[in-house]
Amino acid sequence: MAIINRIGEFHRDMTAWRRDFHTHPELGFEEHRTSAIVAEKLKTFGFEEVHTGIAKTGVVGVLRAGSGSRAIGLRADMDALPISEASGVEHASQTAGKMHACGHDGHTTMLLGAARYLAETRNFDGTVYVIFQPAEEMLGGGRLMLEEGLLERFPMSQVYGLHNWPKLPVGSFAVRSGPMMAAADRFTLTLRGQGGHGAMPDIARDPVVAAAQIVMALQTIVSRNVDPVQQAVVSVTQVHGGDAYNVIPQTAMIAGTCRSFAPAVRDLLERRITAIGHAIGEALQVEVDVAYERGYPPTVNSEAESALAADAAAEVVGEARVDRATPPVMGAEDFAYMLEQRPGSYIFMGGGRPEAPLHSPQYDFNDEALTVGASYWARLVERLLPAG
Ligand SMILES: [Zn+2]
Numbered sequence: 268m269a270i271i272n273r274i275g276e277f278h279r280d281m282t283a284w285r286r287d288f289h290t291h292p293e294l295g296f297e298e299h300r301t302s303a304i305v306a307e308k309l310k311t312f313g314f315e316e317v318h319t320g321i322a323k324t325g326v327v328g329v330l331r332a333g334s335g336s337r338a339i340g341l342r343a344d345m346d347a348l349p350i351s352e353a354s355g356v357e358h359a360s361q362t363a364g365k366m367h368a369c370g371h372d373g374h375t376t377m378l379l380g381a382a383r384y385l386a387e388t389r390n391f392d393g394t395v396y397v398i399f400q401p402a403e404e405m406l407g408g409g410r411l412m413l414e415e416g417l418l419e420r421f422p423m424s425q426v427y428g429l430h431n432w433p434k435l436p437v438g439s440f441a442v443r444s445g446p447m448m449a450a451a452d453r454f455t456l457t458l459r460g461q462g463g464h465g466a467m468p469d470i471a472r473d474p475v476v477a478a479a480q481i482v483m484a485l486q487t488i489v490s491r492n493v494d495p496v497q498q499a500v501v502s503v504t505q506v507h508g509g510d511a512y513n514v515i516p517q518t519a520m521i522a523g524t525c526r527s528f529a530p531a532v533r534d535l536l537e538r539r540i541t542a543i544g545h546a547i548g549e550a551l552q553v554e555v556d557v558a559y560e561r562g563y564p565p566t567v568n569s570e571a572e573s574a575l576a577a578d579a580a581a582e583v584v585g586e587a588r589v590d591r592a593t594p595p596v597m598g599a600e601d602f603a604y605m606l607e608q609r610p611g612s613y614i615f616m617g618g619g620r621p622e623a624p625l626h627s628p629q630y631d632f633n634d635e636a637l638t639v640g641a642s643y644w645a646r647l648v649e650r651l652l653p654a655g
């Protein structure tokens with residue numbers, strides 16, 4: 268592996284920063300301590316400008332070198348999850364019910380490590396924006412940064428993101444051109460019938476039977492309606508209704524998640540869930556309200572930028588350890604909004620801990636990967652903005 272020597276020298280510091288973030292997790296839009304530390308470090312490293320308070324707790328650092336007018340953005344996320352940590356590590360969360368179970372502590376640290384190196388060496392020509400976004404987990408902190416003028420205030424032509432991937436070994440990367448992660452939507456069906464005696468179904472209108480039929484019928488959307496060469500998921504994850512043995516309830520509720528890549532498939536899922544809900548409701552004399560809420564769009568990597576990202580990764584870990592055509596995953600990512608606005612690429616970096624997956628209470632970011640990720644960021648900048 269070709270870890271940048273100077274970044275190798277930061278390993279102890281980076282490990283200490285990462286563990287400090289891990290011990291003090293903060294949920295989305297509450298990253299006050301984390302963002303204060305980030306801003307303070309960027310100033311200490313010699314960044315020209317450090318902007319805080321973007322999307323509540325977001326931070327953007329500006330670093331310039333040479334006379335070039337090109338500008339790129341590198342993005343890390345800072346938020347933790349509402350999970351009780353069970354990793355057993357010494358630096359475990361000290362806040363009950365909150366933990367860094369997705370490795371955003373590591374992401375923040377790696378971008379800080381790269382920022383320190385880039386500020387020291389300035390071996391590039393142009394402007395680098397380091398973007399520390401709040402609230403990646405479900406709350407759309409990245410989208411809010413865009414709404415607050417991220418790209419107008421910091422006019423970058425490309426934007427890059429990285430996520431640790433525990434299943435892959437440390438010192439490996441995986442990326443692809445095209446959809447990398449899915450669109451994530453949610454749906455809620457509210458069924459209203461006529462409650463009554465469990466022994467007299469003829470004078471009730473039963474929302475439970477209707478709910479059961481709707482759950483099964485929703486499973487035909489992917490199998491019967493979606494083009495078989497496209498990918499989609501419809502998962503019903505909640506069914507609620509009733510609370511007695513001998514009472515037909517008045518209402519029932521069904522909820523779940525949809526994942527897709529293609530906009531046409533996404534539209535189809537919404538249309539079919541709505542139609543199935545209404546049609547079965549009508550057939551079984553139960554009113555059905557369907558609410559379909561669109562969440563993060565698909566994360567779509569552009570082709571040229573993904574090749575450049577893979578080249579930068581290969582410079583660090585060797586070509587043999589870079590998967591340039593990894594299959595997409597059905598998870599979703601807030602970075603999708605930035606990639607809707609600018610070309611760029613979102614890459615997975617090996618975390619070497621398959622036994623403790625993302626969002627599990629056993630998860631802990633692997634500190635061995637810190638210098639790998641920071642070296643990737645640094646090489647990416649040196650490649651994209653080559654010094655004259
Ligand atoms: Zn996550």
Ligand SMILES: [Zn+2]
Pocket residue numbers: 369370371403430
């Ligand atoms: Zn994450």
